[in-house]
Structure formats: structure tokens, C-alpha cells
Amino acid sequence: xxxxxxxxxxxxxxxxxxxxxxxxxxxxxxxxxxxxxxxxxxxxxxxxxxxxxxxxxxxxxxxxxxxxxxxxxxxxxxxxxxxxxxxx
Numbered sequence: 001x002x003x004x005x006x007x008x009x010x011x012x013x014x015x016x017x018x019x020x021x022x023x024x025x026x027x028x029x030x031x032x033x034x035x036x037x038x039x040x041x042x043x044x045x046x047x048x049x050x051x052x053x054x055x056x057x058x059x060x061x062x063x064x065x066x067x068x069x070x071x072x073x074x075x076x077x078x079x080x081x082x083x084x085x086x087x088x
Contacts, residue, residue, distance in 0.1 A: 008023070009023050009024075011023065011024050011056070012056075013056065014055060014056055014057070015045075015053045015054070015055060015056070016053060016054045016055070016056050016059060017051070017052070017053055018032055018033055018036065018052065020054075020056075021035070021036060021054065021059065024059070025063070036052075036054070040062070041062060042054055042055070042058035042059060042061075042062050
């Protein structure tokens with residue numbers, strides 16, 4: 001079973017770590033890392049040559065630019081998930 005990030009990060013901070021990303025996007029840390037490696041995700045900055053951080057502004061702008069789904073698409077996705085889980 002995978003769960004989302006359980007640590008409380010200050011999402012008002014101007015700089016976000018991978019933990020911030022996971023919490024803000026309600027993802028596991030592993031999934032947040034996968035998203036951070038997408039070609040369309042904002043590029044990280046480095047602190048001290050190794051710690052990666054993103055600006056909150058860049059991540060929020062990326063999220064706002066994602067396409068939205070209309071109700072027909074949402075129903076199709078929900079229906080497919082329902083059937084993939086054996087109707088549960």
C-alpha cells in the first residue's frame with residue numbers, strides 16, 4: 001500500500017523540496033520524484049551542489065497550465081478505475 005507524504009511541510013515557503021511537492025500534490029514521494037523528472041516539469045535549483053529545490057511559483061504555474069478534463073472525461077476515467085479494481 002502506498003500513502004502520500006505524511007510530513008507537514010510549510011507550503012507557503014517560496015522554495016519546495018521533494019517532500020513539499022508530494023504534500024502539495026497529494027502524491028507519494030516516489031510519484032512526486034517521477035513527476036519532477038517529466039520534461040514539462042519546472043527545472044529544479046540546487047542548494048549546496050546537491051539538494052534540489054523548486055520555486056513554489058514555478059510548480060504552481062506548471063500545475064495551473066495542466067489541461068483540465070470535462071465531466072465526460074472524468075466519468076470515463078472513474079469508470080475505467082472502477083472496472084480495473086473489479087468493481088470495488
